[in-house]
Amino acid sequence: MQQQPLLWLVTLLPHAIQALPFALSPTTWSVREIPTSQRAAREAARVAVQYLNYYSGSPHQLVYLDVVRKATVKSIPEIGDKFYIEFTTKDYQTNQEARVCTASVFFRQKQAKPAIHINCTTSGSLTKARENDYNFYRQMKKQVTPISGKDIPDSFGFIEPDMLPVWYLAIMGSSFVVWEKTTEERSYTMAQIKTVQQLPRKDDSIAFDYDILLHELPTEEMIYCSLHIVWIPGKPPKVDYECSHNAENGSGTESEEGSTFFGNFK
Structure with missing residues (x-):
């Protein structure tokens, strides 16, 4: 009598397997x-x-x-x-x-x-890159007057040489934003720094507030984002950000739903 329930379950098992969603078919996951x-x-x-x-x-x-x-x-x-x-x-x-x-x-x-x-593969320029990172970091820590700028690059694509590291830092920080926002349907690249302002800090980090434009594909829209970036050499930056659609002339509307600020400050 006790074997009947077991036999019944064995009989139903193949049908149950077939009913699993998408599942145990090798061609599905090819x-x-x-x-x-x-x-x-x-x-x-x-x-x-x-x-x-x-x-x-x-x-x-x-x-x-x-x-x-x-x-x-x-x-x-x-x-x-x-x-x-x-x-x-x-x-x-x-x-x-x-x-x-x-x-x-x-x-x-x-x-x-x-x-x-x-x-x-390992980059052959790693040592030189790290040296440039520390030179930029030391220069920013010694700034008496915090640096600031706008429209980088300008309408001709030019970037002042002394602002290049600030541009590179924005690209590195915006890479976190791009990674978080990218889907299979939409991708992003940083197009321009609208404004940048260095923020004094008493700890070992340096910090900047950026307003940037991201180029969204395939929509071709410009997305306006505010970034707060805190960085110390050798570590990925900490980034807070808020992005808005339909940016025109440096002003954005239609903020992301529930946004306030996203980021990796923890």
């Missing part, structure tokens, strides 16, 4: 190769580069995407798409080839901030 020129492949690589720039902790070691060498994607129904990308980067300052990277970039449905894992 990985397929996609063209390296495809927008999805390049955008996955670009957000991986943003992640790399942020976690480098070095404004003088920034890189940008060069060539996507290989791209595959695994689609997980009702969860999202996971891209596996191999790509090269170039140094932001010299335009020389810098690193070869492989990354997984997981875009989850209806959710920003893709999950990223990345591995890159």
